[in-house]
Amino acid sequence: MLSRDDQSSTRSTEGPDWWRQAVVYQIYPRSFADGDGDGIGDLPGITSRVDYLAALGIDAVWLSPFYPSALADGGYDVDDYRNVDPRLGTLADFDELVSALHEAGIRVVVDIVPNHTSNRHEWFEEALAASAGSPARDRYIFRDGSGSDGAEPPTDWESAFGGSAWERTPDGQWYLHFFAVEQPDLNWLSEDVREDFVRTLRFWADRGVDGFRIDVAHMLTKDMTEPLPSQAELNARPKDGSHPVIDRDDVQDIYAQWRAVFNEYDPPRTAVAEAWVERSRRPRYASAQGLGQAFNFDLLEADFDAGQFRHIVSDNLELARESGSSSTWVLSNHDVVRHATRYGLPDPERGADGRPTHKHGKEWLLSRGSSPVLDRELGTRRARAATLFVLGLPGSAYLYQGEELGLHEVAELDDADRQDPTYFRSPGIDMGRDGCRVPLPWQTSGTSFGFGADGAHLPQPEWFGPLAVEEQVDDPASMLSLYRRALTLRGRLQGAEELEWIDSGREDVLWFRRPGGWEVVTNFGAQPFAVDGSAVLTSSPGEGGALGGASTMWLRMEAG
Structure with missing residues (x-):
């Protein structure tokens, strides 16, 4: 039982340094709550659940992209960086959500996607209509093809989603896309690009946004000097700041400019980098002169193992001291198999570097969850233990929607229901990320377990019912109650990092x-x-x- 003194905890998340030990709750808007009953989560749906978020005890909400998008990559293919997808609401709805969250004492972080736009962005449509070498095309990375007639891609570079990283245009040129074909990479040597993103940052900061999560923060700048290296040469290049396309030193010039913009506000706006970089390179992104904080994804790749956890914690606290920032602790997000499931599966094989040789849970997904057998009870028990361990650490904790309900990965999705491009570009090899993006269950029964009035954009399994908020909210032994009690107490564990x-x-x-x-x-x-x-x-x-x-x-x- 918690004493009255324990329940009235004083958080150290006030003032300009609120982010250093904040609990940030990631919302994938299309799967959180549906306000208009069309099967897609939206901003009014989130607003309707602000009381739930406040009762949970979080310090901030991070909103994954809610911008206009064709959803070629779950909203990370952005048509317009300064607007709201009409299916998710309006700018007025956004303002109402920010106001409601702020009134509840919850800050707001939004996703910025600067490596690429969508292929429906007005800039890219203008580029396709323009001629080779035009200023419009210079905002992106266009090249002539190889071979006598230019019919082959400029290089053999591979997309993160499978297949070539180049796509040919009707006039014969090729554009670079390190992710989905609908996500052309921007050219960050272009002043138009740099100036427009500064306008975007100010646009949202002026609307009350408290911070930004920077998608693919390590890949913006690229050295496209001819001759371009092969994929094998790219793979062999050291990632020490001189790599042609990954974690280049000059990307920090962009973030120094952004930091100057953030510091124009009182309090300064915060930022956290999604930067999958070498250990020694992470402090650059987390420095006070740059974005200020960087994600530590090491626990996402760890087994439920004391030795691994201790090494990761000690190592990342040292990195935080080097940067002057605070560490970040993440067990789940919108890109990985939920940790309740990972902890219930056999430990993955590991390479010489100690990292899994494949995405943890990938083989289980490929078998539609039938083999190896998931020990759901053990996974849940370990997830509860890992959560309390992480929430006791100094630094900020990032939670992913639904983990407070103990949700497992949904493996039993039919191919016809899948939406993630990683599946469509590599069927039978990678089942994609849809299984962690299935809409939340709010009620124990009904068409969509209370998510909305008429179904959900990804089908929910029957086993969601017993895990619904309605079922857990008054159960002192539930996962939801554990999270609420832990977050109530967490303020008293804070102080010196x-x-x-x-x-x-x-x-x-x-x-x-x-x-x-x-x-x-x-x-x-x-x-x-x-x-x-x-x-x-x-x-x-x-x-x-x-x-x-x-x-x-x-x-x-x-x-x-």
Whole structure:
């Protein structure tokens, strides 16, 4: 039970540094709540659930793209960076949502997608109508083809979604797209591009947005000097700032300009980089002169393993000290198999670098969830333990919608229902990301489990019913109740962004202390672990007074 004193926690997320230890809740708008009953989540739907978000205890909401889009890549193919997709609402609806969230004490972070536009963006339509070498085409990356008649792509570069990274236009030239063919890459040597994104940042900041999540932050600048390297040469190049297309040093010039824009506001606007870069390169994105914070995705690739977790935490706290920023902790997002499922599957094979040799859960998805068998109960128990471990750490925590309900990945989607381009570009190899984007269940029954009035854009499985908000909200043992209690208490674990490891005497048990007398103990093993101290919160019921396997306990060792 929580005492009255515990329930009235004081968060250290006020003032201009609110982001350093904030809990940020990612909303994938099309799958959160449907306000108009068309089967697609929208901004009014989110507004209708602000009370739910406030009761959860989060500090900020991060909205994945809600801009006009053909949904070739779930909204990350943007037609217009300064508008709202009509299916999701209007700018007035956006303003109403921001106002409602701010009134509830919740800040707003929006996605910016600067590496590419959609192929329906007015700039790209203008580029296609223009001639080779024109200023309109210079906003993108166009090249003549190879071969005697130019009928072959300029290089053999591969798209992240499969197939060639080049697409031919009707006049014979080719444009670069490192993602879907509907996502032509922008040319960041163009002043038009640089100036327009500054206008976009100011547009949303002026509407009350508190921060920005920068998509593919490490790929904006590219060295397209001829002769262009082959794919094999790209793969072999060191990613040390001189790579032709990944994590180039000159990308930081863009973010220094953006930082100057962010600092025009009071308080300064925040930003966090999605930058999949080498360890030593991450602090550049998180520095106070740049974006200010960078995602740490290491836990997304980790097994439920004490050694891996300890190394990741220690390493990323050191990186945070190097940058002067705070670390970020992420267990799930819109691009990966949900962690409740990952933790219930056999551990993946790992390469020499310790990373999985494939996306964790990929083989299970390919088999439509039939093999290997998912241990759903174990996955859920581990997810509860990992959540309490992460929420006890210094730094900011990023939650993904539905994890507070204990949702598992939805594997049983028919091919006809899939929407993710990774599936369509590589069928039978990668089942894509639709399984973590299935709309949330709010009620235990009904056409769409309360998501909307008339169905959902991705079909929900029957097992969503018992995990619905309606079912969990009054159950003190539910995953939702665990998240609410943990977020209520989290403010008291904050303060100095430090931790001290305590020797537990077991390799499979991690124990650390935070300032103020709080301690966090996680048993990654199967055997119970005896703990002396006053337990304030546990992820699972104890076993004979001891901390059970796959469980976390928060202790209060002295007055906070």
